[in-house]
Amino acid sequence: MSLKDELDIVIPTIRNLDFLEMWRPFFQHYHLIIVQDGDPSKIIKVPEGFDYELYNRNDINRILGAKASCISFKDSACRCFGYMMSKKKYIYTIDDDCFVAKDPSGKDINALEQHIKNLLSPSTPHFFNTLYDPYCEGADFVRGYPFSLREGVPTAISHGLWLNIPDYDAPTQLVKPAERNTRYVNAVMTIPKGTLFPMCGMNLGFNRELIGPAMYFGLMGDGQPIGRYDDMWAGWCCKVICDHLGYGVKTGLPYIWHSKASNPFVNLKKEYKGIFWQEEIIPFFQASKLPKDCTTVEQCYIELSKQVREKLSSVDPYFEKLADAMVTWIEAWREVNSTK
Numbered sequence: 001m002s003l004k005d006e007l008d009i010v011i012p013t014i015r016n017l018d019f020l021e022m023w024r025p026f027f028q029h030y031h032l033i034i035v036q037d038g039d040p041s042k043i044i045k046v047p048e049g050f051d052y053e054l055y056n057r058n059d060i061n062r063i064l065g066a067k068a069s070c071i072s073f074k075d076s077a078c079r080c081f082g083y084m085m086s087k088k089k090y091i092y093t094i095d096d097d098c099f100v101a102k103d104p105s106g107k108d109i110n111a112l113e114q115h116i117k118n119l120l121s122p123s124t125p126h127f128f129n130t131l132y133d134p135y136c137e138g139a140d141f142v143r144g145y146p147f148s149l150r151e152g153v154p155t156a157i158s159h160g161l162w163l164n165i166p167d168y169d170a171p172t173q174l175v176k177p178a179e180r181n182t183r184y185v186n187a188v189m190t191i192p193k194g195t196l197f198p199m200c201g202m203n204l205g206f207n208r209e210l211i212g213p214a215m216y217f218g219l220m221g222d223g224q225p226i227g228r229y230d231d232m233w234a235g236w237c238c239k240v241i242c243d244h245l246g247y248g249v250k251t252g253l254p255y256i257w258h259s260k261a262s263n264p265f266v267n268l269k270k271e272y273k274g275i276f277w278q279e280e281i282i283p284f285f286q287a288s289k290l291p292k293d294c295t296t297v298e299q300c301y302i303e304l305s306k307q308v309r310e311k312l313s314s315v316d317p318y319f320e321k322l323a324d325a326m327v328t329w330i331e332a333w334r335e336v337n338s339t340k
Helices: 020-027 057-070 076-085 111-120 170-175 208-214 230-245 264-287 297-312 318-338
Strands: 007-013 031-036 051-055 090-094 155-164 188-190 203-207 248-258
Touching: 007 076, 007 111, 020 111, 031 076, 051 057, 051 076, 057 076, 057 318, 076 090, 076 230, 076 318, 090 111, 090 208, 111 155, 111 203, 111 248, 155 208, 155 230, 170 264, 203 208, 203 248, 208 230, 208 297, 208 318, 230 248, 230 264, 230 297, 264 297, 297 318
Parallel strands: 007 031, 007 090, 031 051, 155 248
Antiparallel strands: 090 203, 155 203, 188 248
């Protein structure tokens, strides 16, 4: 199953992309969008034979002008610039420390193919199927599943998982430094409507046409009081909007092999505020209601930005800045995408 004319692979990086060699059999036919973070004068080497475009900070400033302020610097949140520049229907994004995993039989896992399967089949957010994804080979809807809900809804997001280094926060990393994920669970499930989830951006597929404008990874990193919440923020916004517009989010397969743990002390510094802010952010998203006249992702996102400004600014002035950036992001998205 290939969508080579309909899918871009977006990779944020600060280093040479040798990791692509391992992915060559799976990625070679696809177009890559590389977003270089950090020092723009550094030359990033990409292995031969890949079709790619590369953007560094100078390019982001040149293309977006004053609106470049909404794109994070010195944080992998900069990847969302690649989503904006893409002209394709689907996006797969992966980190440069993620390698090809093997399934229990020892076969290399084609992560991209599984994401495409997830995205091209419906989701079932309104009623949980106990055999997980009923559209997978060898599964179906179980007895007692309403026939009126078996068509499902369009899938907007496919959230993949990781073998080896799990995606833990700093406190968990500190107390379990040697923990590795060796558990391969052969399952894909739809996250129920009304349920939030922690979205990790290192092995993620989504339908850009359905949910693209909500995939903003926030203001993180350099000059900001928080990091490592970029994908979480995007996930919470996207889930609220998917629930409102009637789209689905799947999690589970495919697995990638996450090769190296980031430094837990550095992570703690980045996450410190987020760890207690999230205790107020999550109830905010759980209580968020979008009006019926919000019928597009962009309208929903602008409405969400107003609610962020109104309800979260009391938590910290940062959220006022973030609400502004959410609006700037939508303006930039419209600008870039209207000229394509």
